[in-house]
Amino acid sequence: MVGTLRDVRPRGSSGARTGAGVVGVVGARGGAGASTFAAALAHRFAQTGPTALVDLERAGGGIDVVVGIESAGGLRWPDLVDARGTVDARELAGLLPRWGGCAVLSADRTRPGAPPPGALLDVLAAVEEEHPSVVLDLDRCDVLDRGAVLASCRTVLVVVPRDLRAVAGALALRPALVELVDDVRLVARGPAPGGLGVLELAHVVDLPLAASMRHDRGLAADAERGGGPAARRGALGRAVTRVARGFA
DSSP: OOOOOOSOOOOOOOSSOOSOEEEEEEESSTTSSHHHHHHHHHHHHTTTSOEEEEEOOSSOSOHHHHTTOTTSOSOOGGGGTTOOSSOOHHHHHHHSOEETTEEEEOOOTTSOOOOOTTTHHHHHHHHHHHOSEEEEEOOHHHHHTTOHHHHTOSEEEEEEESSHHHHHHHHHHHHHHHHHOSEEEEEEESOOTTOOOHHHHHHHHTOOEEEEEOOOTTHHHHHHHSSTTTTOOSHHHHHHHHHHHTTO
């Protein structure tokens, strides 16, 4: 594994910044598909400018697995435990693994654990310096704790399947989200086992609807084959395209 970065100076910014800013994605419950949606959105943003996908799950196996680059070389969060102070943004960007045109900062399934808290904000600042679009795969516990990372988001998208447990989860997350983030939107997902409609869901959780998507039957099979959700043209692809247009 490549060595860590520590206490180095930046070499300048990447010039004029046009992008989505920092966009957080969080699931209303486990299995909501937030990591997949975050990855697909980052891949979409990367078609128009430098983009980074950042894994902030405390107990996940790594978003590099979601996008099929778990064997690629490059830095993961455990390599950045000693990154403090001013992190060289350009050097960091060059050491991250890439998924197509998107830089990926992931957890490591072989060295599990949360992103190092002492280095977290400094590293994220460096990532943002080189990438005008940054998609954060947020951890629900961090949202509930009202962490500093949440306050850095321009927008947070809450992925909510249309079932009772997900609605309860969205209602639990909502106070922290609307307190710290000006723009919080809903991504509704099917199926709806109890018949809960998209507009009814948006009314119950009291969040504006960014997109809705039907159940994508091929998504799970594609994930098992590797390569990530980049090429999806079904429900996920349409929803991501709609959301991305809102940042144009």
